[in-house]
Amino acid sequence: MREFTASQTAARYNIDNSLPVNMHENATHTCEQLEKVRAILGNNPLIITSGWRNPALNKAVGGSASSDHATARAVDIRCPKFGTARTIARVLAASDIEFDQLILESPTLPGAWVHIGFRKGTNRRQVLTKFAGDKTYYAGVK
Template sequence: MLPAMKLSPHFHLSEFTASQTATRLMIDNRPGPVEIAAMKLLCEKVLEPVRAQYDRPVMISSGYRSPRLNRALMGSRSSQHIKGEAADFEIPGADNLEICRWMERRLNYDQLILEFYRAGEPASGWVHVSYREPFRNMELTARRVIRNGRRKTEYLSGIVG
């Protein structure tokens, strides 16, 4: 079990390391000091400003992933989640497309991805954001598509609603 640790005024380490998959598979999902430092920067530079803007809790659905957990989740080998640089989140009652558009206009980040959002369904999908310096301020939209009878993820440039 991880010690209680605040990463920033509104975010705790436990929010970034909680994982049902890690618990079920008994995977150690403890980050090291480098990953914790990256999570603190992500909170300070991106997540705290988002929380201040919306004045509501930011619900982290996926934060830090140990390499073993990332493999179990079939995540990308280069996932920034492994480095503590990324989080997937939602804000209850807020439209994920509008959150992305606000972030795009106001914040610096490495990647901002609107994942699996469906137009007309504000609570659909989630927001993926990563932070590292130098940042790229790259915006993408992830969608599920069927190609040759197989479900794939397609990434479009920009935030597309």
């Protein structure tokens, strides 16, 4: 949970990104699903680049007002010991893990990452790619 709420941007701007009690259930579910992601990725360490974002932090990073990060239901990850963000996205998309949305973010940049969101109940298993500087989300892993 500490990794899920940590934020370099929050530290830089002195934003308290503590998880409120009403988000514990969502955060716990997301972190439980991350353990499944870790297993799929060979039990290699996951680097969380963004997890829970309170409203001030979400605004500071330019996040959407409807971002699942703001409800503790999404996380951005990298797993360098497993492979590139594109490889991770392909493997997770092909797995049986129940995710709501999986987005390959900025795949042409060295710091590319995978956004993955989880909801209790019905998940869309939506797979998208978003390139840096492009506002369009493309279906599938590109």
